[in-house]
Amino acid sequence: MTVGPEIAARPSLTLPLLIVVFGLLLTGWSFAADFQGATHLLEFERDPIRYSKASSQTRVDELARQVQDGTQSLAFQEPDGYLRDILRALDISPASQVLVFSKSSAQRTFIDPLNPRAIYFNDEIYLGYIPGAPVLELTASDPFLGTVFYTFPQKQTARPSFERTNQCLECHAASRTLGIPGHLFRSFATDRGGLVDFTELGAQITDRLPLEERYGAWYVSNDIGQARHRGRILAPGGKRPFQVSRYPSEESDLVALLVLGHQIHFHNFLTRLIYGARLAVEQYGHVRYMKPQIDAFLRYVMFLDEAPLARPENQQSPFTKAFAKRARRDAQGRSLRDFDLENRLFKYRCSYLIGADAFQGLEPVVHQEISLRLKEILEAEIPEVPFNAIPRSERSAILGILQETGNSITRFW
Ligand code: HEC
Known part of the structure; x- marks a missing residue:
């Protein structure tokens, strides 16, 4: 736990007391709702964490090394470029696909209800893919650094490579991610083209958010009979509003959405x-x-x-x-x-x-x-x-x- 620099500069006797009080406040708060009592940004760029400078050891780093030394190769195939082969190499099931159509993330100009962004995930890696967009976006879990961010160009080359990047932190390190570089999963109101309506605050979706508030701007398939949510339903076997051939699955699985949350x-x-x-x-x-x-x-x-x-x-x-x-x-x-x-x-x-x-x-x-x-x-x-x-x-x-x-x-x- 850290405190703001203005408090930290004071003599140390008052500090533990303040922290205990803060801790108590936090407990009351978090027990009522969530961990939101302590979501100020932690100082992750200084010792001992040094987020940007420290080297990471994720499954994506491992694959990147294997591709560099030639022990793994990744194939580029139309229509989705490197997507399918990277999913295979990282052991992420295409069936984990969920689809979002809000223009809420980095490559937002490519996203709309006719060309949604797909997210795939397993226990430690998340991958974002938008048909026609320049890069695949990945987040992977590192034991010391937590979430680490990468892009992967969707352009056919002899030796394609993952690039670790911190450009993502402008959105991915905020109180919504608990003040650390972390994951985002949000429910937005949008217009018909997927433009976010910022008069309504998009909630972060966790398994605590009532179902009725979840999945604004997400497609939802194999739906739920009795449950109400804000997702746009894809009827079983029905025609999809997007070009299905550009995705490895035509679903946006409800249970995958639940697990992701x-x-x-x-x-x-x-x-x-x-x-x-x-x-x-x-x-x-x-x-x-x-x-x-x-x-x-x-x-x-x-x-x-x-x-x-x-x-x-x-x-x-x-x-x-x-x-x-x-x-x-x-x-x-x-x-x-x-x-x-x-x-x-x-x-x-x-x-x-x-x-x-x-x-x-x-x-x-x-x-x-x-x-x-x-x-x-x-x-x-x-x-x-x-x-x-x-x-x-x-x-x-x-x-x-x-x-x-x-x-x-x-x-x-
Ligand atoms: C403009 C804000 C913004 C930026 C910048 C941004 N993201 Fe995101 N990201 C989001 C939002 C919002 C979501 C939630 C899903 C959605 O709305 O598309 C998300 C979700 C994700 C997800 C799936 C869930 C997760 O958090 O792991 C991945 C993977 C991801 N982003 C990767 C990246 C990477 C890599 C970068 C940097 C290259 C990046 N994002 C930059 C806003 C952003």
Whole structure:
């Protein structure tokens, strides 16, 4: 946790007090709604983070190296250039495609309802593609730096390359991304051409946002019978308003949208903890003030403020199958990736991202604190509010799944 420079310059006695007060305020706030109590920009360009100068180690960096040394090649194919081969090389399913038509991102002049922007993702990488636009846009997760940004030119060359860039931070590092370089997923009102109506503030979509406020300017297919949202529905098998041949899928999968909403906020939250802990250790030599943030994080990990879903009509889709393929299952066949989709997103309320590689960048003491606190909640007869909302049987199932599948979060148990 950091404070503004004007406070930091004062004698250090008042500082811890201010931080405790701030921490308490933050807890009250975050328990009421979200992590939004502490969304000021963290100073990520100075020591110990040095975001722009530090080298990154993401799956995209690895692929970039392989392409440079010739151990991987990427094929350019019409109509979508390098897209399909990059999805293949990064192990991102084309079935994760979701489509947005607001002119809200970097290459906005190419986007409209007849030529929407497609986003594809897996657990650690997100890719943006717009037919006819000069570059593919990628974000990938690094254990120490959190989200790292890249472009990839859509122009056929002998040795195409990824370029790491910070130009994206003008939009992607803001209070909406929790004050760190992070992910965006927003719901906008637009005119018929996709121009954003800025008189209405576009909300960041997380799994806490009521369904009725989600997906403004997004297409939504395999829709949901009873649920109401602001997306534009693509009827099953119906004619698409865009040129389907220019995309690897013609859908904008509803369950993919639901998962994306959980995932981007998870990654932003985790990065905020990673940065916050490193800054705290540097500034105070300990992370004691972070306790409220750790509980708020676990509250998110365990979906305690998830907005209720109305039952989707068609639950199986190529996306749900691709998502399940990554599941690690226990002896009873249970996995944190099992969907519920009746009243909520997942059957077991503990995020499948718990224990992801991104946790390796957490200060070990914070990592341990998260791990032990989680164990305590899962094992308790009746854990305290709000964790008592999850019944004992479900908590035991989560405990079993984590232990049996060798999840790295259990390494402190
Ligand atoms: C003008 C503001 C703006 C800029 C600049 C911008 N983005 Fe975004 N980006 C957005 C918005 C808004 C979204 C949410 C989806 C949408 O509205 O298209 C988004 C979503 C994304 C996503 C999918 C979700 C995520 O956050 O991972 C990727 C990938 C992405 N952007 C990559 C980039 C890259 C790479 C750059 C820099 C080359 C960049 N963006 C620059 C506004 C911007």
